[in-house]
Amino acid sequence: MDEAFATELDAIPWLSNIGQPVTAVMPWPVIPVTSWGEAFACFDDDWEALKGAARDRLTTFMRDRRNRGIRDFDWNEMVRAIKARVLTRLDETVWRPFGERHGLTPVFADLVASDVRLAALEYETRRIAGRPEFFRLLLQVYRAGHFPCGWCAGTWPDGTLVIY
Template sequence: MKISQLAIHRLNNINWFVNLGVATTLPGVIQAQSLSLFIKGLNSDEWESATLEAGYEITGYLAKKHTNKYQYWNSLVKEAKKVVENDIIPKIIFPESEKGSMTENLKWDLVNYLLEDAYSSLLHEPFAFEGLINVYEAGHMPCGWSGTWPAGKLVIY
């Protein structure tokens, strides 16, 4: 098991945050209507819980159904964190006023995307973190969840 170079390449080709706050054409999402609501959502316990739950679904499934492959998880986490910290994040320009919150949320999403991608052949679609990457590719940022996970809708800015 290893982190996919294709997935890393995909992340390196994103034009980060070019449509923050701009009306979206992405289907099935709700758009935060202001910068303050974006920041509130980004820092909310509900959003943290939703992304944690998405991660737990992956690890729980792998631990039960693919025990042998799951034992590589921790080494893949280290590899994914290294890639995100050293290869992806330094290339991104964040809005200065919100850099801290955005950076931490983005790191979490990217590490989990790389892990989800590494195990994708063993998992069932839809892939939660790949869905978040689609939002980033559209120039927006995920910042919340409306409803109870997994039912509901993604909130973006």
């Protein structure tokens, strides 16, 4: 895993501005929500489908490169490195304790970890022309101390991101 990106992840003020006004520039228009109840009400099938489609674009991109004989890096090794360098520690010291303090299920930490893992994989493909990008942009929400929780008013990339 790229050490500069890992250091950047370490410096994120994870979830520190939950419920606060959005002051950072976001990659899409945003609608803020004001409670965990609202946040998880927005976490619907459409949001899951959007994130699933973004994940599928990334995996298809990497699979197609591998099928053409281009081996930029070992996908599985990259996931192991990301988990070892940042995910396990952030999960144990930030995301799970945060979830427990706020009465959230363990799935909450899994959602954040998945977004970060996929953002890191997108980062690793940053020098490859035509690579998809969604989770690196979504990471800007976390950098601003918020939680991305939904999408409304249009089909991605048009529409509005819902954040808490």
